[in-house]
Amino acid sequence: MERILSFLRENPVFYYATVDGDKPRVRPFGFYMEYEGKLYFGMGKHKQSYAQTVANPNVEICTASPKGQWIRIRGTAVFDERREVMDKVFETMPALKDLYNEQTGQTLGNFYIKDGVAEFADMNGNFESITF
Numbered sequence: 001m002e003r004i005l006s007f008l009r010e011n012p013v014f015y016y017a018t019v020d021g022d023k024p025r026v027r028p029f030g031f032y033m034e035y036e037g038k039l040y041f042g043m044g045k046h047k048q049s050y051a052q053t054v055a056n057p058n059v060e061i062c063t064a065s066p067k068g069q070w071i072r073i074r075g076t077a078v079f080d081e082r083r084e085v086m087d088k089v090f091e092t093m094p095a096l097k098d099l100y101n102e103q104t105g106q107t108l109g110n111f112y113i114k115d116g117v118a119e120f121a122d123m124n125g126n127f128e129s130i131t132f
Contacts, residue, residue, distance in 0.1 A: 001034060001132055004118045007063070007071045008032055014063035016041070018052035025052060029061070033092040035085060038112035039073070039132065042089055044100065045109045053077050053111070068123040075116035085110050 008014065016029040027049060033040045041061070043049050053059060057077040064070035089110055090097050100108040116132045 005034055011063045011065050014061050017060040018049055019056050020052050031093055035088050040110055040112045042108045042110040045107045050109050070121055072119045075113035077111040078114045079109055079111045
């Protein structure tokens, strides 16, 4: 898990992929955290990405480094509505409180990756797969 978190810290913008019907959809994301030994992500419940993830929880995340290395993370999204998860989200990224609160009426959908696989690769053909 630490290797995954380290790569994400060093390359903080990653791309989140879902499926909309039979069409792929990819968009940049920036929030992740480790909580209770699990890798969590979050998105606004008002967004298409949320509806797509609810409809098909098989997701993939990918980012690359300037050195030509990349990580691809895939697994099943499991939403976690516990208050302590939301508290940890706001502790991890306080700016999210400005977007997701009673005044804006927007709520955050947080999920962790179940049956996760992280693949590390580079332009030289090196490849390593880690399950989590």
